[in-house]
Amino acid sequence: MASSQCCANxxxxxxxxxQGCVVDDLGGLKAYTAGSPDSKIAIILASDxxxxxxxxxxxxADKIAGSGFFVVVPDFFYGEPYAPNNAxxxxxxxxxxxxxxxxxxxxxxxxxxxxxxxxxxxxxAGFCWGxxxxxxxxxxxxxxxxxxxxPSFVSVDDIKEVKCPIAILGAESDHLSPPQLVKQFEQILxxxxxxxxxxxxxxxxxxxxxxxxxTDDASAVRSAEEAHQDTLDWFAxxxx
Numbered sequence: 001m002a003s004s005q006c007c008a009n010x011x012x013x014x015x016x017x018x019q020g021c022v023v024d025d026l027g028g029l030k031a032y033t034a035g036s037p038d039s040k041i042a043i044i045l046a047s048d049x050x051x052x053x054x055x056x057x058x059x060x061a062d063k064i065a066g067s068g069f070f071v072v073v074p075d076f077f078y079g080e081p082y083a084p085n086n087a088x089x090x091x092x093x094x095x096x097x098x099x100x101x102x103x104x105x106x107x108x109x110x111x112x113x114x115x116x117x118x119x120x121x122x123x124x125a126g127f128c129w130g131x132x133x134x135x136x137x138x139x140x141x142x143x144x145x146x147x148x149x150x151p152s153f154v155s156v157d158d159i160k161e162v163k164c165p166i167a168i169l170g171a172e173s174d175h176l177s178p179p180q181l182v183k184q185f186e187q188i189l190x191x192x193x194x195x196x197x198x199x200x201x202x203x204x205x206x207x208x209x210x211x212x213x214x215t216d217d218a219s220a221v222r223s224a225e226e227a228h229q230d231t232l233d234w235f236a237x238x239x240x
Contacts, residue, residue, distance in 0.1 A: 007049070007082070008207070010084050011055060011212060013050065013051065013053040013081065014055050018032060018059070020032055026114075027106070027109035027114075028109050029074045029078075030074075031052065032052050032058055032072070034064075035064075035069055036070060037117070039069060039070040041068070041120065041239050042072060042114050043064050043124070044074065044137075044143075045073045045125050045126075045130070046074070046126040046130025049082035049091070049095075049098075050081050051076070052077075057127070057211055058073065063232065064235065067232055072110060074106065074107065076133070095129075100136070100153055104132075104137065111143070121144045121240060122239070124143045124145075124147075125146070127208075128176075129152055131149060131154055132152060132153040134148055135148060139158065140163075143164055146167070147166070147169065147230075147234055148168045149169045150177060151170075151177050152176045154177065154185075156181075162189070163195070164238075165238040166195065166198075167197065167230065168200075169202065169230060169231070170182035170199070170201045171201070171207050172206075173205065173207070198230070202223055202227065210227040
């Protein structure tokens, strides 16, 4: 089920934000890209319900790109991110039109397009809605590593089927993936002898903290940046 935490602290979307650029067609989707296109390693960032124009998300993309990755933030919502002020499209209705299953299929098309351009290894990080897309990629053996940040819709059964190294970053206050569930994920992963994992629950933060943080809140920025660094470290270790 969707939760009000999915929608807290909505960003002001900005199509011109970020140091990278927007391409009109990458595997059939518009996408924000950052980093050298000559890189052989790519990271896909799957957004929360607010989509690929969120400035904080693009800042994360730029930071990861600065470590040598080619970073892609696809527009999985085809120009229609969730709009909290649209009373005719409340979140449950919006999600019916923008399923994670469709996001997964679109992500596979993006990966195929990247590999056709010479990319040899791909990682994926998913935020909230996007975490379900990332875990589906990890189950399908489409990527070399995954990071789930305050995931939505991810189940114990999903984690059982993960085939690649995975990091899960959870929040102390999270109605969608509470700490008890994240600890269940960790128990399952600990029994999977051939899958590397990293699980961390961040204190004093709520669902969405890593991407919808307030830039004028020093404590929120510190927690978010810690999550970003953990994400980058995981990819640096496992996507080569």
